Structures are given as structure tokens and as C-alpha cells.
Amino acid sequence: MRVRYPAVGRDLGRILQVVSLMLLVSILVAAANREFYTVPAFAVSAIVMGGLGIGLARRYRQVSDSGRLEAMVTAAAAWGAVGVLGGLPFLLIAWTIAHDPYPAWANTPAMNDTVDVFRHPLNGIFESISGFTSTGLTMAAVEEDLPRSLHWWRSFTEWIGGVGVIVLTVAILARPGSGSLTLFESEARSEKIHPSIVSTVTEIWKIYLGITIGAIVLFFAAGMPLWGAINHAMTAISTGGFSVHADSIGHYDSAVIEYAVVPVMVAGSIAFPIHYLILKGDLRNVYTDLQTRWVFIWFTAGSIALTGLLWANGQYATFEETFRTALFQFVSATSNAGFGTTAIGGGTEQIWSTGTILLLCFGMLTGAAAGSTVGGLKLVRVITLVKGTVWQISSVFAPASAIRRLRLGERTLDQSQAQREYTEAAVVFVLWIAGLVVGVAVFLWVLPPAYPLEHVIFDVMSAQSTVGLDTGITGPDMPTAAKVMLLFNMWIGRLEIIPVAVLLGAVFRRFELYR
Numbered sequence: 001m002r003v004r005y006p007a008v009g010r011d012l013g014r015i016l017q018v019v020s021l022m023l024l025v026s027i028l029v030a031a032a033n034r035e036f037y038t039v040p041a042f043a044v045s046a047i048v049m050g051g052l053g054i055g056l057a058r059r060y061r062q063v064s065d066s067g068r069l070e071a072m073v074t075a076a077a078a079w080g081a082v083g084v085l086g087g088l089p090f091l092l093i094a095w096t097i098a099h100d101p102y103p104a105w106a107n108t109p110a111m112n113d114t115v116d117v118f119r120h121p122l123n124g125i126f127e128s129i130s131g132f133t134s135t136g137l138t139m140a141a142v143e144e145d146l147p148r149s150l151h152w153w154r155s156f157t158e159w160i161g162g163v164g165v166i167v168l169t170v171a172i173l174a175r176p177g178s179g180s181l182t183l184f185e186s187e188a189r190s191e192k193i194h195p196s197i198v199s200t201v202t203e204i205w206k207i208y209l210g211i212t213i214g215a216i217v218l219f220f221a222a223g224m225p226l227w228g229a230i231n232h233a234m235t236a237i238s239t240g241g242f243s244v245h246a247d248s249i250g251h252y253d254s255a256v257i258e259y260a261v262v263p264v265m266v267a268g269s270i271a272f273p274i275h276y277l278i279l280k281g282d283l284r285n286v287y288t289d290l291q292t293r294w295v296f297i298w299f300t301a302g303s304i305a306l307t308g309l310l311w312a313n314g315q316y317a318t319f320e321e322t323f324r325t326a327l328f329q330f331v332s333a334t335s336n337a338g339f340g341t342t343a344i345g346g347g348t349e350q351i352w353s354t355g356t357i358l359l360l361c362f363g364m365l366t367g368a369a370a371g372s373t374v375g376g377l378k379l380v381r382v383i384t385l386v387k388g389t390v391w392q393i394s395s396v397f398a399p400a401s402a403i404r405r406l407r408l409g410e411r412t413l414d415q416s417q418a419q420r421e422y423t424e425a426a427v428v429f430v431l432w433i434a435g436l437v438v439g440v441a442v443f444l445w446v447l448p449p450a451y452p453l454e455h456v457i458f459d460v461m462s463a464q465s466t467v468g469l470d471t472g473i474t475g476p477d478m479p480t481a482a483k484v485m486l487l488f489n490m491w492i493g494r495l496e497i498i499p500v501a502v503l504l505g506a507v508f509r510r511f512e513l514y515r
Helices: 005-032 036-059 068-085 088-099 113-119 121-132 148-163 165-173 180-186 197-221 226-237 248-252 255-268 272-279 290-313 319-334 354-366 379-395 415-446 453-464 480-494 498-510
Strands: 406-408 411-413
Touching (some): 005 165, 036 148, 068 498, 088 121, 121 148, 121 480, 148 165, 148 226, 165 197, 197 226, 197 255, 248 255, 255 319, 290 319, 290 354, 379 406, 406 415, 411 415, 415 453, 415 480
8 A cells, every 4th residue: 555645744734733722822922022033933933844845735635535555654753843833933042143144233142152052953953853743851951041032932832842743733623524534543543532533632722721721820829930831731741741940840849830840740640531521520430441440550659669768768858758759750750751759770870779860761751641641551551461460371371262351441342452452552562672772772872881871761762752851861952863863862751652653664575675
């Protein structure tokens, strides 16, 4: 089966057009903050992205709707293209500050080291892909030194990326029956709130916006300044993790703020259909839904285990501080939010023990609920793998004539359904681990041997699970090969690998690279 590339081009063009509107909105934020020198950078970026989108959409406007294969290729290509083009504001703003071509009223500041790293295009692309994939790893050494317009752009990319650029496009441009379902599902989503996919994404955005506004109010009431509350609310519900401060939430040194952030990260870990049912008053879904129940079980068990390890290591002065640190960091890692309140590692320096770091790695690996804003394998896949493996082993002891079924929550699967879902989960798991192994191998190849292995595993897993926590390895001084590897890890992690594999397979076939 051949990919119909005109259909891919048309849908890619539509996505680029919609995302270019984000850049136009950012012009208003830049002007409101009197950072007029950044306006041309956002405008040029919008013209480039929007122009490419309009050109592709018009050239292929008569093409029929995408099938599943084209949708997969479109998803992988769109996330790559949006990530690359989203790096333009970082590059152009850094160039503007370096050359200062505008009069004094434009308020161009002096260059600093944090902004200067974005004069290298790869660093801007890294920041953009980290944002759109809602990862949160950063090339900015001191976030306070960034212009507010770049604070906003980083947070905005994560906020949109948390739900998905295709979901945004479907909400704005799609019409019922326009083939939007295949695009929606290609972005690693299958949940539906209403029979109509357009109604579903509209409902998702209502819920998402409502929780974001609620988070802003909560953070502001907890003592966070308004600018920090706006940015952190956007990156908390998107489980992204970008911050306006170099030491993230730890900057505020406030137990109240730390406890206030936790429920928003948890909210980002719950599937949107469950949010919808809860908002409609059907509260029993908090414990009857398989994934939601396990979100709370896993967050609770992991936080208790991490508290015990940290307390045994004697790293914090009081039990309350130990518990608060463990709760925050385990929820942050497992929800893939990526906020920090304490240093986990210092590059070559060991701060947390190997056991505590590997426990966080396990949390990052599982992630939380499918249909939420989190990355990782997703709890439903982990449950399917565990129960499916037990089911497979027990089949050896069952008579050949036995009719066997697998129960997953409220669903009862017959033998063929169980085998299909187990195989799908196993394939994603194997590919996910393969991506992790390749990433770790590249890091060990290009980094000095002084870095502990658990730090290397942690940073690569953080990228592939779209978390954003790091142990001091990730930064602008990393070797280029390591940056490129993390870009790939973030890309495949956000799309759950399969669409990227389909795109690469299509490219190989197109250029006959299999021979």
C-alpha cells in the first residue's frame, strides 16, 4: 500500500496554518510586555510557517481525505515540522538582541549568555520540540534571563502540545465527515467523548481551558506572582514542565505552592473523557475507571516508597520536607510534568542515590492515563502487559478446549481481542525500550565517562517519556550528537513511536532504501 503524499501535504499545510496563529497571538503578548523588539521575529516566523502551510494546502486542496496510513505519516511529519519551525522565534530574537537593529523605543536589552545560546539554530529547535512535545528539557541555563515573550512562547508551545497540534487543527478547521478521525487517532489518541470527533475535540478544549484557568487562580492564591501563575498553570496541566525560573517550582521555596501544584499535575494525568464524566457529576469514575484508579494507586505507592528511601538516606531535615519532596518529585516524574523542587543530580556529582533515581525512572516509564496529556508507556499498556503475560503463561496449564478470557477493568476480552491488545502493547514496549537503549548508547559514546550510568539513563528516559527532569547532563554544552539524539527521543516519545516508524518506513520505500 502506497502513501498518498498529496494528502499528507494538504493536511500538513493545514496544521502549519493553524500553528502559525500561535505566533500571531504571541505578538500581542510581546507588545503587552513592551518587548517591541521581538515583534518582527514573531511576525517573520508566522509568515514563514503560515506561508508554507497555505502553499501546501492550496496546492493539494482537491485531494481526497487521508486514510490511516497517510494520517500516521502526517502526524509524524507535522510534529517534526512544527518543532523545527517553532525554533525560529528563539533564533530571530537572539539575533535581534545580538545586533540591536531597532531604535531605543523597541526596548532591546543587552545580550546575556542564556539568550546567546539560541543563536545556534539547533538549540532553538531543541527548545521548540521540547515545548511542543510537552517535555520541558531546556537549553536555557537561567530562565529568568529570557525575555517574557520567550517565556510565553515556551509555555504556549507546551500548552498546545499537551493536547496536540492535530487536536488543535481539528478543533479549528475540521468539518464533520472530513477525515478528521484518522488524524485524531494518529496523534496517539483514541478516546471519544461524543460520537462526533469535532464535538469531542471541542469538549476537550473546554475542559483543558477550564482547568488551566482554575490552576492560574489556585497558584496565584497560593502566593505565586501572576506571571508565574499563568506560565506554570499552562505547563502544569499540559504536564510539560517549562518554568520561568532556573530552579523551577523550587524557586518559590514555599510548601503551600508545592502542594498546590500537585493536584494540577494529577489532573493532567487523568483522561479527558473521565474529566468530562466527573464534571457531569459521575464521580464514581474516579475509582471505577481502571486507569484513573491506578493513577491514584501508583502515585500513592510510589510517593510512599520514595519517601522511605529519602528518609533512610537522611537527605532532608524533617519528615514533612522528605514527604513533600518525594510526593512532588514522584508525581512530577510519573505525570511527566517535569517540575522540580530539588536537585536530583549534579551532572557528574551524585546527589540522589541510585535507588531513588531508578524509582523515578520507573515512574517516568509507566506514565499515567492514556487519553491525558502525559507521555510514557501509559498505565493501560503496563496493566495489559502484566495481566496479559500472566494470562499467556496460565494458558499453558489450561486444556486446549478451554474458552479463556482476559478481564481489563470493566472490559472482558475474548482470546483474539486479548491477543491483539497484548501484542500491540508488547510491540510499543519493545520499540520504546529500543529507543531508550539507542539513546543511552549514544550518550555513553559522546559523553565523558565521569557521568554515572543512572544519570544517563534518567536524562534519556526523561526525554523519551516527555518529562523534562534532568540530572545536570542536559544543557547547551552537551555534544551535538547528544542533542540530536534527545530530539529524536522526544519526537518518538510524544507520538508513541508507531507514527514515526511508519514515516521512516514510507521514506525508505520512497527512496528504495530497503534494497
